[in-house]
Amino acid sequence: xxxxxxxxxxxxxxxxxxxxxxxxxxxxxxxxxxxxxxxxxxxxxxxxxxxxxxxxxxxxxxxxxxxxxxxxxxxxxxxxxxxxxxxxxxxxxxxxxxxxxxxxxxxxxxxxxxxxxxxxxxxxxxxxxxxxxxxxxxxxxxxxxxxxxxxxxxxxxxxxxxxxxxxxxxxxxxxxxxxxxxxxxxxxxxxxxxxxxxxxxxxxxxxxxxxxxxxxxxxxxxxxxxxxxxxxxxxxxxxxxxxxxxxxxxxxxxxxxxxxxxxxxxxxxxxxxxxxxxxxxxxxxxxxxxxxxxxxxxxxxxxxxxxxxxxxxxxxxxxxxxxxxxxxxxxxxxxxxxxxxxxxxxxxxxxxxxxxxxxxxxxxxxxxxxxxxxxxxxxxxxxxxxxxxxxxxxxxxxxxxxxxxxxxxxxxxxxxxxxxxxxxxxxxxxxxxxxxxxxxxxxxxxxxxxxxxxxxxxxxxxxxxxxxxxxxxxxxxxxxxxxxx
Amino acid sequence: xxxxxxxxxxxxxxxxxxxxxxxxxxxxxxxxxxxxxxxxxxxxxxxxxxxxxxxxxxxxxxxxxxxxxxxxxxxxxxxxxxxxxxxxxxxxxxxxxxxxxxxxxxxxxxxxxxxxxxxxxxxxxxxxxxxxxxxxxxxxxxxxxxxxxxxxxxxxxxxxxxxxxxxxxxxxxxxxxxxxxxxxxxxxxxxxxxxxxxxxxxxxxxxxxxxxxxxxxxxxxxxxxxxxxxxxxxxxxxxxxxxxxxxxxxxxxxxxxxxxxxxxxxxxxxxxxxxxxxxxxxxxxxxxxxxxxxxxxxxxxxxxxxxxxxxxxxx
Numbered sequence: 001x002x003x004x005x006x007x008x009x010x011x012x013x014x015x016x017x018x019x020x021x022x023x024x025x026x027x028x029x030x031x032x033x034x035x036x037x038x039x040x041x042x043x044x045x046x047x048x049x050x051x052x053x054x055x056x057x058x059x060x061x062x063x064x065x066x067x068x069x070x071x072x073x074x075x076x077x078x079x080x081x082x083x084x085x086x087x088x089x090x091x092x093x094x095x096x097x098x099x100x101x102x103x104x105x106x107x108x109x110x111x112x113x114x115x116x117x118x119x120x121x122x123x124x125x126x127x128x129x130x131x132x133x134x135x136x137x138x139x140x141x142x143x144x145x146x147x148x149x150x151x152x153x154x155x156x157x158x159x160x161x162x163x164x165x166x167x168x169x170x171x172x173x174x175x176x177x178x179x180x181x182x183x184x185x186x187x188x189x190x191x192x193x194x195x196x197x198x199x200x201x202x203x204x205x206x207x208x209x210x211x212x213x214x215x216x217x218x219x220x221x222x223x224x225x226x227x228x229x230x231x232x233x234x235x236x237x238x239x240x241x242x243x244x245x246x247x248x249x250x251x252x253x254x255x256x257x258x259x260x261x262x263x264x265x266x267x268x269x270x271x272x273x274x275x276x277x278x279x280x281x282x283x284x285x286x287x288x289x290x291x292x293x294x295x296x297x298x299x300x301x302x303x304x305x306x307x308x309x310x311x312x313x314x315x316x317x318x319x320x321x322x323x324x325x326x327x328x329x330x331x332x333x334x335x336x337x338x339x340x341x342x343x344x345x346x347x348x349x350x351x352x353x354x355x356x357x358x359x360x361x362x363x364x365x366x367x368x369x370x371x372x373x374x375x376x377x378x379x380x381x382x383x384x385x386x387x388x389x390x391x392x393x394x395x396x397x398x399x400x401x402x403x404x405x406x407x408x409x410x411x412x413x414x415x416x417x418x419x420x421x422x423x424x425x426x427x428x429x430x431x432x433x434x435x436x437x438x439x440x441x442x443x444x445x446x447x448x449x450x451x452x453x454x455x456x457x458x459x460x461x462x463x464x465x466x467x468x469x470x471x472x473x474x475x476x477x478x479x480x481x482x483x484x485x
Numbered sequence: 486x487x488x489x490x491x492x493x494x495x496x497x498x499x500x501x502x503x504x505x506x507x508x509x510x511x512x513x514x515x516x517x518x519x520x521x522x523x524x525x526x527x528x529x530x531x532x533x534x535x536x537x538x539x540x541x542x543x544x545x546x547x548x549x550x551x552x553x554x555x556x557x558x559x560x561x562x563x564x565x566x567x568x569x570x571x572x573x574x575x576x577x578x579x580x581x582x583x584x585x586x587x588x589x590x591x592x593x594x595x596x597x598x599x600x601x602x603x604x605x606x607x608x609x610x611x612x613x614x615x616x617x618x619x620x621x622x623x624x625x626x627x628x629x630x631x632x633x634x635x636x637x638x639x640x641x642x643x644x645x646x647x648x649x650x651x652x653x654x655x656x657x658x659x660x661x662x663x664x665x666x667x668x669x670x671x672x673x674x675x676x677x678x679x680x681x682x683x684x685x686x687x688x689x690x691x692x693x694x695x696x697x698x699x700x701x702x703x704x705x706x707x708x709x710x711x712x713x714x715x716x717x718x719x720x721x722x723x724x725x726x727x728x729x730x731x732x733x734x735x736x737x738x739x740x741x742x743x744x745x746x747x748x749x750x751x752x753x754x755x756x757x758x759x760x761x762x763x764x765x766x767x768x769x770x771x772x773x774x775x776x777x778x779x780x781x782x783x784x785x786x787x788x789x790x791x792x793x794x795x796x797x798x799x800x
Contacts (some may be wrong), residue, residue: 106795107761110547128548128765132548133760135549138548188554233744283577293633294651296653297633441546445765449765450567450758
């Protein structure tokens with residue numbers, strides 16, 4: 001009897017110890033494969049933890065630190081998206097720092113090298129671009145976002161319903177995509193359609209010759225054909241930038257090679273056949289007096305005001321112009337859009353500066369859960385509701401192809417957005433975003449860039465033959481590339 | 486007995502450290518008075534400057550691993566034509582702006598302090614007004630004045646029958662560098678006219694009365710009494726203005742962004758764009774230029790001290 005009691009007591013003790021041991025380890029090994037195999041009840045426990053349909057836990061509170069650049073589209077659309085998202089996922093909250101000077105804030109935070117202080121998510125590039133950041137592993141790759149399911153179209157991926165060309169033109173750095181744009185945006189010449197109607201000017205010149213004829217017509221009517229902010233000469237790129245270099249290369253049958261050389265700074269850059277032709281054409285327009293007087297003194301707003309006040313016919317800028325100038329635009333103003341055609345015949349492809357804006361970047365050294373929620377939020381920006389909201393309220397162009405193809409929805413878009421979509425469809429323009437996949441820090445490159453910036457205005461005013469400047473810039477770039485090796 | 490010994494020992498020990506009650510209070514006061522400002526200076530001024538000196542020897546974009554490049558940045562800076570061009574513009578501003586600011590401020594200060602206009606108080610407020618405006622506001626205000634289409638300046642000139650043909654003062658190389666000077670002078674005069682006027686008012690009236698009794702005219706009183714007595718303040722003003730014109734670039738950034746064609750570029754703006762530019766960013770090279778600027782500033786200070794009259798007069 002005593003023996004039986006002892007045996008029972010021993011078995012009981014061992015069982016009790018095993019239970020205690022199991023309980024003690026349960027917390028630490030809840031997710032281990034061994035435990036899952038040996039203790040099905042324990043392995044089922046995490047599965048019972050409430051998760052959303054995206055697989056992320058409901059009970060873990062997450063605060064996403066967001067650096068939001070307040071640009072031409074404002075922030076109302078972003079607040080709307082955040083409101084929707086937090087209503088849907090109450091465990092996620094946002095800590096937003098919004099500023100028009102977000103680039104500087106980002107640069108300072110990045111240089112401080114404090115991952116904890118850094119934003120989880122931000123929507124503009126820091127000063128100097130993202131190439132070196134991505135190469136240093138500081139940014140989270142975003143290739144997977146393109147394959148994520150859309151919350152409002154669960155049978156489709158982001159890639160399935162994005163405008164054609166957007167995926168392809170997302171910058172690749174070391175074969176990975178580190179940015180994701182929630183809206184599309186296009187650069188070109190924006191104008192007042194009513195003014196064009198009034199004068200009977202051609203609103204859709206198809207070739208370079210037709211375009212030059214249009215400029216001559218405008219000038220003959222006593223209005224400056226083109227303006228842009230000369231204080232920031234790179235604004236000329238919105239209408240005449242790298243997309244035109246690609247168009248010229250395409251006309252020569254070398255678009256792919258040219259784009260690759262452009263991305264990697266393969267020489268020649270400033271002295272390439274296409275670059276020389278490009279600047280010579282601008283110089284030609286300058287000599288004919290097709291750019292506004294006083295252009296070097298114009299700020300961004302002043303140049304756009306010139307079009308609103310009918311002092312200039314067209315401004316080189318982006319599709320954000322309508323929202324940016326909405327307070328100053330009279331009621332009878334109707335935004336029109338055209339791309340500068342460098343092509344010589346309509347069977348050649350017209351290239352347009354694409355095309356993406358509201359870039360989103362995720363900081364790599366952040367908790368995995370934060371990064372996952374940041375990606376979920378980016379995908380949420382792609383829902384029809386959010387896309388429609390930003391298009392209508394901020395004037396941005398949507399990224400969803402099912403929205404742009406739905407006339408019932410596009411009718412509510414801003415006039416500039418409608419003009420852009422109509423133009424691109426009618427002209428079968430190829431959207432492409434120019435980007436570099438190599439970063440150069442040698443000061444000779446800074447000098448080359450400065451040389452080109454300062455002389456851009458001289459070219460477009462017909463005051464400087466581009467060739468000597470292009471040669472000098474090429475020499476500086478060559479030195480920079482050699483030093484970089 | 487034992488307790489008394491301990492107290493005595495402690496007392497002796499505190500005394501040895503000079504920490505009796507009176508001294509302790511003194512040290513606490515010195516600590517509170519010196520440590521926060523000096524700590525702030527060390528942390529926010531000296532430390533970043535020393536760090537900049539270190540950065541000047543690096544090839545570093547602020548993001549990636551810095552690379553030590555020795556004196557390469559300095560060599561590049563000395564061969565960089567944009568550095569010399571910008572410094573040339575700084576020298577022009579350094580010579581012209583302090584001269585105008587000091588002369589105009591002295592003239593207005595003298596009028597306010599020596600002429601008993603009824604509106605003196607109002608004039609003081611009006612003259613001081615630009616000083617309460619930020620550089621950004623001043624620059625924007627003058628950008629409107631210089632505008633080709635709607636600018637006040639063209640409007641005034643056209644009143645005299647000249648056709649300005651939408652002339653953009655900030656858009657022409659030959660006028661832009663001259664056009665950025667008046668806003669700078671206007672903003673500077675605002676502060677110094679008040680300083681000079683108050684310094685002049687502080688001079689005892691008895692000195693002027695004695696001079697008048699001895700037949701001294703206005704000019705004699707100005708150059709023999711007023712100017713010598715306020716010269717220490719003028720020297721400080723010149724020093725601040727010289728250093729300020731070498732360092733400042735905010736107004737240039739807003740008025741012209743260094744253009745057209747770099748004709749108003751200054752060293753501070755060039756350095757800023759190298760460190761925080763949209764297309765290019767190199768803290769190392771920008772810091773090297775910053776170090777060169779530091780040497781220039783110290784030289785300017787030494788030269789200012791050397792060439793301004795040293796003899797101070799007291800009353």
